[in-house]
Amino acid sequence: MKSINNNAPVKCSKSITIHANSEKVWKVLTNIDRWATWQTEINKPKLNGELKPETTFDWKTGGAKIHSTLHTVEPFKNFGWTGKTFGMFAIHNWTLTETNQETIVSVDESMEGFFAKLFKKSFNKSLQTGMQNWLDLLKRACEK
Template sequence: MSRIRSTSVRAALLTLPLVVAGALATAATPAGATPHNPGTSLTCRGEGVDPKALVRSRTETVIHAPLSTIWKLQTDVERWPSWQAPVKTVERLDHGPFRKGSAFRWTTPIPPNPATPATSLDITSTVKQLKHNSCIRWTGPAIGEGVRIDGVHVWNFTKVKGGVLVRTEETHTGEQVEADVPTATEILQEGLKGWISDLKTTAEARAGHQPH
């Protein structure tokens, strides 16, 4: 699952209560990021997002930092709150290296709106496929008061000149998101952009990269 925060999307939430992409985040587009590409879906070890999902989005950017730094940030899930402010808690449900079968539960608050009270979204993600320093695919439900979203999320990491091309794609299914696919897709896109922006900012800061 991913995250969002923007005025326009908040307004949309008034008509689509509690449909969120996982956690509230900044909607700034990172330098070099691109919106959803309708081409071939991303995969990890041959498995991709839900091919039947109506709500889907994809984005990518080049991060000017070592692959090891980026991978550590993304897979050390218990430290997500230290660089993703909207993620309030994360609990690993297994021990040892982050691998296929690893699971984690994380939470984010959802503000109130005219149809529903403030609540917390509880997300349980399970790693289904993983290739070290290359790709991750996890799935799982996000559950809050009056909402359930089932997500499939794929991340790809590819070394390029000067850094790493990070690509991500996600699909959502569920009664609430499918009630307004365009709005839910916008929310999901903002969430992916916010997440990849946070990852880029944090990784480049740790690598000492000076933005132009």
């Protein structure tokens, strides 16, 4: 898995326990074309090919169009991508750890670039909020 940039001006790590097995969590998390059905902050997600490293996808969140490239696709364990928007570069990683029919979902992200440096404080705050929301929505979608 490609590591996040721990020296980036904007970074965040969070985790949540979901009462579902890793297979179910994986199915929801990696079905990019269906993200908007449960992730309320995402619009028009589109996977441009197969779910495998080097495949790109496009999506919108918070009004920003993002072009991303998958770097890690390890079923039921690791899922990650890089993304670019407005001169910023992000690395986004998900790790699934299953124990007793529950899955601990950990997510890590770093963002760098001119705007990430310029708006470091507000971007860190919005990334923390957005990431927690994404985890909460993923939990709700998987526990249905």
